[in-house]
Amino acid sequence: MKKFVNDPQKYVAEMLTGIALANPDTLTYVPDYNLIMRSDAPNPNKVSIVQGSGSGHEPAHVMVVGKGMLDAACPGDVFAAPPMDYVYETTKLVASPKGVLLLVNNYTGDKMAFEMAEEMSAADGILVKTLFIDDDVSVKDSTYTVGRRGVAGNFFVMKAVGAAAENGADLDELIRIGEKVNSVTRTMGMALTSCTPPAKGSPLFELGEDEMEMGVGIHGEPGRRRAKLASANEIVDELLEAVVSDLPFESGDRVALMINGLGGTPISELYILYGRAHAQLAERGITVGRSYVGEYCTSLDMAGASLTLVKLDDEIEALLAAPAEVAIRIF
Amino acid sequence: MKKFVNDPQKYVAEMLTGIALANPDTLTYVPDYNLIMRSDAPNPNKVSIVQGSGSGHEPAHVMVVGKGMLDAACPGDVFAAPPMDYVYETTKLVASPKGVLLLVNNYTGDKMAFEMAEEMSAADGILVKTLFIDDDVSVKDSTYTVGRRGVAGNFFVMKAVGAAAENGADLDELIRIGEKVNSVTRTMGMALTSCTPPAKGSPLFELGEDEMEMGVGIHGEPGRRRAKLASANEIVDELLEAVVSDLPFESGDRVALMINGLGGTPISELYILYGRAHAQLAERGITVGRSYVGEYCTSLDMAGASLTLVKLDDEIEALLAAPAEVAIRIF
Numbered sequence: 001m002k003k004f005v006n007d008p009q010k011y012v013a014e015m016l017t018g019i020a021l022a023n024p025d026t027l028t029y030v031p032d033y034n035l036i037m038r039s040d041a042p043n044p045n046k047v048s049i050v051q052g053s054g055s056g057h058e059p060a061h062v063m064v065v066g067k068g069m070l071d072a073a074c075p076g077d078v079f080a081a082p083p084m085d086y087v088y089e090t091t092k093l094v095a096s097p098k099g100v101l102l103l104v105n106n107y108t109g110d111k112m113a114f115e116m117a118e119e120m121s122a123a124d125g126i127l128v129k130t131l132f133i134d135d136d137v138s139v140k141d142s143t144y145t146v147g148r149r150g151v152a153g154n155f156f157v158m159k160a161v162g163a164a165a166e167n168g169a170d171l172d173e174l175i176r177i178g179e180k181v182n183s184v185t186r187t188m189g190m191a192l193t194s195c196t197p198p199a200k201g202s203p204l205f206e207l208g209e210d211e212m213e214m215g216v217g218i219h220g221e222p223g224r225r226r227a228k229l230a231s232a233n234e235i236v237d238e239l240l241e242a243v244v245s246d247l248p249f250e251s252g253d254r255v256a257l258m259i260n261g262l263g264g265t266p267i268s269e270l271y272i273l274y275g276r277a278h279a280q281l282a283e284r285g286i287t288v289g290r291s292y293v294g295e296y297c298t299s300l301d302m303a304g305a306s307l308t309l310v311k312l313d314d315e316i317e318a319l320l321a322a323p324a325e326v327a328i329r330i331f
Numbered sequence: 332m333k334k335f336v337n338d339p340q341k342y343v344a345e346m347l348t349g350i351a352l353a354n355p356d357t358l359t360y361v362p363d364y365n366l367i368m369r370s371d372a373p374n375p376n377k378v379s380i381v382q383g384s385g386s387g388h389e390p391a392h393v394m395v396v397g398k399g400m401l402d403a404a405c406p407g408d409v410f411a412a413p414p415m416d417y418v419y420e421t422t423k424l425v426a427s428p429k430g431v432l433l434l435v436n437n438y439t440g441d442k443m444a445f446e447m448a449e450e451m452s453a454a455d456g457i458l459v460k461t462l463f464i465d466d467d468v469s470v471k472d473s474t475y476t477v478g479r480r481g482v483a484g485n486f487f488v489m490k491a492v493g494a495a496a497e498n499g500a501d502l503d504e505l506i507r508i509g510e511k512v513n514s515v516t517r518t519m520g521m522a523l524t525s526c527t528p529p530a531k532g533s534p535l536f537e538l539g540e541d542e543m544e545m546g547v548g549i550h551g552e553p554g555r556r557r558a559k560l561a562s563a564n565e566i567v568d569e570l571l572e573a574v575v576s577d578l579p580f581e582s583g584d585r586v587a588l589m590i591n592g593l594g595g596t597p598i599s600e601l602y603i604l605y606g607r608a609h610a611q612l613a614e615r616g617i618t619v620g621r622s623y624v625g626e627y628c629t630s631l632d633m634a635g636a637s638l639t640l641v642k643l644d645d646e647i648e649a650l651l652a653a654p655a656e657v658a659i660r661i662f
Contacts, residue, residue, distance in 0.1 A: 275349030
């Protein structure tokens with residue numbers, strides 16, 4: 001296993017320690033609940049926003065806690081849902097009089113943990129609601145999911161509700177905005193290689209030297225088909241057709257376009273994919289209003305990428321353009 | 332080869348096309364000279380700053396063109412210096428009455444191209460100077476270099492002179508600032524795996540399943556030693572000792588700490604390295620004033636990392652903290 005690791009059991013804890021040390025003025029790590037939170041949360045004048053999921057998808061979600069994004073992220077171990085009681089304790093810690101919004105990618109384990117935590121928090125008198133994200137068009141029902149999976153498109157939901165919460169929106173308004181963004185967001189991903197979970201020490205699945213997995217899930221779950229390795233353009237065209245035809249996106253639409261790397265793919269390659277996707281959208285009469293190229297929701301060290309489109313309107317575009325400050329930054 | 336690629340000969344051109352499409356309001360791609368430049372350059376009220384090097388190190392340097400950073404980046408093909416005449420044409424294109432500063436990482440090929448371009452531009456009456464960066468402590472003289480190599484620490488030189496140029500500093504002042512930052516910046520890197528250049532289609536060098544290369548160059552050049560794979564903490568401790576003892580950094584110093592990924596390492600692992608480095612610096616009485624975790628200067632898809640320290644003073648810290656806007660961003 002070619003990874004930077006000490007004890008695989010401490011992989012997540014050591015990563016969270018690093019995040020907190022790098023952001024001493026803004027973030028707090030609470031080891032008891034595996035939790036990264038804004039040091040100034042809860043803010044009584046805003047709804048607190050929490051996202052949880054398995055670890056291994058960084059920067060999602062522990063590195064996007066901060067002003068204008070999440071108030072807390074409550075990760076599980078690598079590719080494992082957070083324990084229900086951790087989600088419950090997180091909810092209590094960030095509970096604001098304006099309420100708590102729990103964001104969950106639609107995976108069965110996460111869904112169970114968050115729904116139980118919501119129930120327990122509500123029984124304590126906390127105003128709390130949960131919003132599920134299911135942007136992945138590749139398969140309906142999969143290894144770990146009933147219904148569509150939630151993947152990289154969740155970034156746009158987090159960004160939009162994060163900005164609206166900062167502006168003082170109430171919980172019902174955030175649910176409205178989050179559901180709206182989710183309803184116009186579509187993603188499909190694909191893998192060139194497997195990933196290697198630190199505790200397993202070997203690749204999660206096998207993919208031949210001349211093979212790729214189209215529609216892969218962010219835990220390496222099977223997608224639509226295993227295919228012969230294709231060119232960058234052919235891959236983009238297949239992802240784009242699947243995503244565009246699903247909503248569908250149509251001539252005259254203005255969109256946000258994200259090319260998300262899955263962890264092992266260099267950003268030079270992501271821009272090659274981006275260029276093709278942008279040009280193909282123009283051919284279809286679809287205008288890219290906002291561009292996102294980089295790593296947003298990864299699968300450890302998997303080589304691969306996903307393509308996300310969001311149909312923009314003035315409300316969504318303004319929320320996406322609002323300022324935010326998180327651990328992931330170059331400067 | 333598990334890469335997103337169409338024609339390997341068009342790898343760089345397609346990447347640059349993608350960068351320009353994703354940043355239509357701010358960046359211009361000039362195919363004739365393989366050039367990415369600020370659309371508003373040259374600005375007659377500031378010195379223009381140009382960096383060139385081989386491609387394959389992205390985001391360096393083509394993705395850090397923008398306000399407060401570079402005015403243009405002039406890359407060669409993958410791991411190849413830009414042609415001298417491209418550097419010359421780039422210099423002419425961005426020439427400002429306040430002058431042009433050429434930044435070059437100390438590799439022999441790049442040095443030759445930029446020195447000749449400087450001479451030719453000066454003969455045309457352009458006010459131009461060149462600054463070499465040589466932050467890599469791992470080896471003196473190497474496969475492609477006489478003297479120390481310039482690696483990820485060049486980010487800090489670019490950021491400091493970029494901010495100062497935006498503030499109106501003249502060319503001599505930028506040389507002073509750049510030399511000062513370079514003189515207090517030290518880096519060492521290491522590789523867990525090789526990288527695969529698209530045109531080669533196979534790994535650049537061989538590294539056994541239980542081996543790592545300590546002090547590797549950003550083109551896979553040999554470093555200090557090939558060693559048995561070690562834990563994350565052991566690796567950090569060796570890099571840190573090499574870097575700290577070189578300047579040396581001393582108890583009471585305030586530093587910027589960068590953990591730079593080499594392209595194939597997920598950011599979760601970089602934060603594990605960061606946490607250890609931060610804690611070990613604290614043990615030595617050295618305070619981290621600014622943190623940088625992510626990919627700054629990569630080696631295609633190489634798994635590995637480098638560690639950079641910059642000794643801060645008020646002047647350098649203010650320049651590093653100044654706002655800047657480049658292609659690499661999450662929002």
